[in-house]
Amino acid sequence: MAYALEDENKDKKIERKKSVDVIDVQTPPPQPPQAPPPDGGWGWLVVFASFMIHVVTDGITYSWGTVRKELVKEFQYSESVTAWVNSILIGITLCSGPLCSIFVNKYGCRAVTIAGAILGGFFLLISSFAPNLFMLYGTVGIGTGFGFGLIYLPAIVCVSVYFEKYRSLATGIAVCGSGAGTAAIDALLKFLVENYQWRATLRILALLVVLCILFGLLFREIEVVQDPSEIPMLEISAINDNNLKAPHKNGLSKNGFDRPQSLSNVNHKKYYFPDSNNDSMKIAMSQPALAKHMLHPEHGHVFGSGVMDRNDIFLQGSVENLRARSASLGNKEINKSYKMSLRSLPSGKGSQDIEKNDCLPNTKETCSILQRMLDISLFKDPVFVLFVISNFCTSIGFNAPYVFLPDLARKNYSLTISSYNNITNMTETIETFKIMGLEDKNTEWIVPAIALGTTCGRIVLGILADRPWVNRLHVYNLCLTVCGAGVMLGVWCVTEIQFLICAFVFGFTAGAYVGLTSVVLVDLMGLDRLTNAFGLLLFFQGLASFLGLPLAGFLYDTFKTYDASFYAAGGMIAASGIMLIIIPYLQKQQISKNTEIIVSNAS
CATH class of the missing domain: 1.20.1250.20 (MFS general substrate transporter like domains)
Structure with a gap:
């Protein structure tokens, strides 16, 4: 039984007949196929967006001392009790990292950043109506802290996706937003608190956090450019000479597809083949989708599909x-x-070698x-x-x-x-x-x-x-x-x-x-x-x-x-x-x- 190329836009849920002679591979490669980092282009807009997100999130976090003084005056609590607001904010932002990674892995950097901006801005807004300090533990500390976690992680991850050779430079520029934001937001908070009091200040900060939606929109997915060896294949009812030896015209067969002629055309990150000399193995080597469990179509996108599975995703160098x-x-x-x-x-x-790992994706x-x-x-x-x-x-x-x-x-x-x-x-x-x-x-x-x-x-x-x-x-x-x-x-x-x-x-x-x-x-x-x-x-x-x-x-x-x-x-x-x-x-x-x-x- 042979396979023909499937249109990219067709539904991938195709029933394969059990009578097909296939090779069952037990150990697929641990790394999903990845689009090559462009090391420039749209990536510099991603760096700009990450820079601005660091300006807002780190600026608010590290300049909170100005607001803290006003909270001490307003609610008449000690320094240790008032300090819990900022400490919970920082703690939740960091502790939520593993959980936020799940969302980034499933929904992508753009969607997670937008959700975090909405969540963080909303809780800062309702914090401005807080009747007591303990409400701020939940709104600013937990609510805004989790929102910042959803914003912060994609801001680091997306730069790693877009850059490889120049990753150190790109990441360095992005994280410099932390220092710039700390200086700028600190000056802004001093001005706002002095002229508009702390409640109005929180509302303005909420607006700044919501503006991170615009920066999140710049976290565009990298499209994986497919070649013929990467396109899924459809089942043809029977193997015959007409199926396998179609005449070519201008480099393409009349039925609109061209099989890879050698194993060198196969995407080795996507398929893994054991050594075999039988006939079915030869067919599988020329048509890689014939091997069962070798195709991983869910890895067709970078952000919303397994980006956190990359070993180097947190590497800033x-x-x-x-x-x-x-x-x-x-x-x-x-x-x-x-x-x-x-x-x-x-x-x-x-990178194409098969690793022995207990946690194999897909x-x-x-x-x-x-x-x-x-x-x-x-x-x-x-x-x-x-x-x-x-x-x-x-x-x-x-x-x-x-x-x-x-x-x-x-x-x-x-x-x-x-x-x-x-x-x-x-x-x-x-x-x-x-x-x-x-x-x-x-x-x-x-x-x-x-x-x-x-x-x-x-x-x-x-x-x-x-x-x-x-x-x-x-x-x-x-x-x-x-x-x-x-x-x-x-x-x-x-x-x-x-x-x-x-x-x-x-x-x-x-x-x-x-x-x-x-x-x-x-x-x-x-x-x-x-x-x-x-x-x-x-x-x-x-x-x-x-x-x-x-x-x-x-x-x-x-x-x-x-x-x-x-x-x-x-x-x-x-x-x-x-x-x-x-x-x-x-x-x-x-x-x-x-x-x-x-x-x-x-x-």
Whole structure:
């Protein structure tokens, strides 16, 4: 029985006769067919849309401290209680990552972004009518946080889909929106709160979030260009010479189709063939759709059909540079797993090989994207466990400077004035501080300084991390250690210049935490485990974010000073960098243990 080509627009639900002699293939390839990244063109509009989404979402998140002060005045709650609004917002945004991945995998980046913009804007709008602080926990924290999660994930994923060679540049431009948004939204919030109060401010922010619908519309799917070898085939009732040997005219047969003449025309990412010499195998090799279970038509689109199954989807660095780094590595045992993991790179050498994997897409044994991202088997690896603990510690202290550094500056300025004027009454000191017009004048540039440092850090560290000779783990460790030390030294700052330097250093070194996490994970765990490792990291980062700001607020409420808050935040960040120093030792221990097992089994 033979098969003819089917019209692309026809229904794919075609009953195939059981009498057909077919080959049942048990192990299909793990990677879905992918359209080649254009590395330009419409992709730059996608980068622009991602940039603007970072401006809005990260800008609101990291500039929330201005609104927080108004909430303290309005509802008369302590710092620790009020800080829960922002911490829940950040925590839900991060923890919802694995769940949002399911929606992106099924519905695509465009639809998910639009839904997130509507959801986030709606909950910000109803938050403006909140009668108490606890309602804001649900509306701003949970509602808007989940909306931001739906917006944020596609903004990262779609850039990876459109870029491969220039992915590092494209992603760098996109995430710079975080720094630009933090500076711009912080200035906007100060103006709105001063002139229109916090309720009207939330309504304007809701409008900004809804505008992300326009940016989401730019997340267009990449159309897969089909060639004859990729078009599904229809069943013909019987095999005969007329079916298989149709005369050709101008390179096409009279019945409108042309069979691939050799196996080289077959899309190997879409079909897998075992070796066989029987007649049915020969027919299947010339007409690939003849093999049962080999055709995966559901992978015809990039966004709405399995985009999260790509191993490199969370990789923010250049794929070309990743290959260059692999080539520059020696043949030491510690580098072999890294090199082997790169075989699954799109369009890379070995990307067509069949991998043994328990989670194979488009089979009955397929694991859902949620199971893949939250697969706890990684916790058997001590290197990954240590990295998770490090990220947890970093996330606890990461958000405190954005919210409390301006308040620390005001306190230190007031103490300086008190000492200078020999004023002993703190209330009188603060009143004098306000009368002099210095309450916000000397602190208004602190958050923008953090934003500028973040932008510069992501660019510089991203370029540095792409150099094959750079040990990215060492850069990551150094930046986190310096970042934590800088936060703790902020307690000793007393002048405007000192605080601006402290803010810039924090932002610059914190860029490593945001920008280098994915590439360091590839170095440590391999590309084939990046999605799993990154999903678990997002979850634990979210859990830590729930605790970070309330802990800083609690320490302030307890000791009536921000010193303890900044010592705790900086100490956690510095410790997260220092503890990773032992990772090379752990890797050597693992290699030694594995070698002993191999030797014992061989004997």
